[in-house]
Amino acid sequence: MEVKERRLKKPLRENPYLTFTQWQFPEDPEYRIIGKVVPPKDTDRITGKAPFSRDIKLPGMLYAKWLTSPYAHARVKKVDVSDVKSMPGVYDVLVCGDPDLQVEGSPEGLGVCEEYPWGQCNVKRPDIAFILPCEAVYEGQPVAVAVAAETPEKVDEALKMVKIEWEELPFVIDRDEALKPDAPIAQLFRGQDVNVVDPVAADLHSYVPWVAPGSDKCERGDVGKGLKEADRVIEFEIKVGTNCWGGGGVEPYASVAWIHNSYLDIWFRVQVPWMVPESAAGAPRGITLPIAASLAGVPLDKIHVHIPYTGAGFGGMNWVGNGALPTLLAVVLSKRTGRPVMVLADWSSFSGITEEEEGHYKFKVGFKNDGTVTAVEIWSNASRGHAGLAIPGCEKLFGITTIKNCRCESTVPYINKAPAACYKHGTTETIVLNEVFSQVAAALGKDPMEVALKNDGYFGHPMHPDMDEVKTKQGFPLRDSLKEVIEAGKKAMDWDNKWHPPGAKKLPNGKYHGLGFAWADEWRAGPWLPFASDNPYHAVLYFLEDGTATIKGMRTLIGVHEKTTYCQIVAEEAGLRYEDVELDHEFNEARLMFPAASGGLTWNSVILKELGMKAKRKLLEVASVHFNKRPEELDIKDSIIFERENPENKVTVRDIVSRYKAKFAGGVWATGETVLKGTEMPPTPREVHHWGRQAAFVEVEVDPDTGKVDVKKFVIVNDVGRVINPGSVAGQQYGGVYMGLGRAHTEEIIYDPLTGVKLNDSLTWYHVPTITDIPRLDAIAVETGLGYSAYGNMGVGEDPNCVARAVLRSAVYNAIGKWIDEDPITPFRVLKALGKG
């Protein structure tokens, strides 16, 4: 396949720190607006005019905060708020156990979990979070008392006056320790006599369908047989520490609720504002509003939802403790005080979540001398995402390799840290995937890309020829995505000239030189839901008499240029000018446009493409009366409707819409079903296959005297299927790499083993990479069209972070010739591996 390389013009993304390149293919169509860098729509974010949740102000609004636990594990014995209630400016004091929070069968009061109405959120569910519990299970947890007062300062003063008698309880913050028989029980309210998460309650099956309901493992083939077939078997383990800041975004959470005249108005910062079924199993997500309505005593049609700008999300925003708890507390306090109430969740930055990859992983891998992996066995105790059970390896090792014999098993403990939640979903899976293949390549002395290509596949099958028939039937090109991203990345890194055996290259400056490679699939390959049978998502487009058009549909503006890209697609398909299209993301009644973060464009581009196509059809039907021509004899470009045979016979969209207002009164709506790729392929619900691949290439220098790892150059290659907006794609690639590198070697929360308290929960001591830490980055977007969305596009939000998070381990191994079995790769751990620690 001939590859046509197209480099974008300066200065958009070409400077000493970033070069952005697209690898397009000769048959790719050119669009008028899609694929172009257009002026972004949400420039309020630049001018300081963008209101975020904390910027909301309402007449008479009160402020509220929680008390947070100073202990890793403690129970409230006695609370005295008598001095607080009489303080000037204090309007309400809510104490755990208050009747307004009581729920039958829940000693900790009202709790929410991710997927079920609160009546079904029993304490065995690992993702449950309580509005105001009496037992604190981690330091920094919002607990025991909440106060509402005139100003945030008065709330702070009032909370200081709370007299509370704690019962300090034994705690455990290490996952291995928590699984020992004599370990202290980390979370007493669950009523368990062990710390192990109940796999039945965790219900991983609803996320990963090939895990049997209630199981804590996934299995394929016969691992024992696979190990016997192997030429060699290796065993190794890694322990991954905690990093968490920013996992739920950078804006500390805040929610406003106002119950007035039987209505409930909410301003909040959540990932999924309204209940929508996401998974094929139909599990509802985004439950905040139905619960809020129930608490407020109003029906759903009396809720007005306002979604201010959002200081990012990164996956942790999906954890109900971050978004739902402040919202529901605000509703309770507004009901009690009769005032609008803003709840400030100041604790959320460092105590909102821990990240998904923390844990202990043990591997046993069998492989042939040619690099073919014959068996993998993994045990881990990580709690990947959703604050619940996880089985690392069950997604990517199972889903995107040829390995026929796999067993991945987890024993997940409750510990006394904040819940582990998604943080660029797929991070854990990518670490596990690459640990297997990097170690095999190292053991064989092979180039890691050779091993990756040898084992790349689909649910135990080689991609070729096994999946060719499916690809063809579903209308996809017969491309090999991993091969193409490797080809692009190797060239950009000059890999073949730089590659050397482990520990073999010491530079004149005394440092070791290393190269690393990591790969993964694209997690958001397309919409997952059973579109044809149960698709609740849609958007509406209204034309206005000045010729402009507004897309209506609820969506959190999480910071991925949603307004811009959505308007690009509709303008492209409808024949409108880009500047004539706008997005109203707070349209309650069309609330079903997929509103979350991951794959937002991947999901919504099918809806938006169909919306644009329907809008064009509508315009041409109405214009056909004006022209006295059939619609197919007309066309639209740049908001001008014209006769195909005689382009000078034309009229503006504005003229048509203003002249025939009644024809456009109902707007047009779309669900995306007609443009979804792969709909020809039974069975229903349609399976979305992951054809797209991503790869990271890194060049490092490791100082053997200090243990410091300097990243000299980074190449990130993402098969995005189709670039809708180069500015947005480049931003996701660069930002993901930056975040992944930080999490790989500079970011780690240190806990005091004697108290379980965080020692560095400040950006002064927790090092998020700044602009001074920039490595040179080449970002390459490969456009194979292998995604299931409207243009063959797929997501790019998660994977740059995931492969960047994973790749540093193999690069440091290549530099110093020794694997580091603890992670993140801090200078201390490098020195320890070199025998100097």
Add this chain to the structure above:
Amino acid sequence: MNIPGEKKTDDIGVESKNLAKPPQIIGLTVNGRQHIFKVGVDIQPNTTLRDLLKERLGLYSPKEMCQGDGSCGSCTVMLDGKPVLSCLTLAVDCDGKSVETVEGIAEAGHPLIDAFRNNYAYQCGYCTSGFIVAAKALLDRNPNPTDEEIVKALSGNICRCGAYAAIISAVREAAERLKGG
């Protein structure tokens, strides 16, 4: 009452720092407009400049990523032409001074705004105001910065979305425009 120049001792006879009493009324100019606040009424002696700008003047732009320990840079504003962290600056210390926020920079039509837009030099935008103010301070004192000087000037600001490289491009473009390029 504190009298300037007077030496004071506390109850155990240790000489204390001679602290001037905060003014009862402070006046400051924000984005070209004059404002007066009564200390103890409109603001308190411990009110930060950030809170004054947000709570009293309704300016959204100074953000609070680090929640007040000065480690994120998202609350950066210009005070008498120099970048300061408004979360660590007391409002009463700004008496008689001039403050500029990104709202003022945008109203003045500074090329940084267009440059940030053209270069997609932001994603969620929560940190963006701080970066633009810090960049404005750099360009005011050094209209022709090198990349290294841009990096140094913006080193106190954190962007978790990771727009750093695009921000460098934006600052370079703004510098070119200021030179008439």
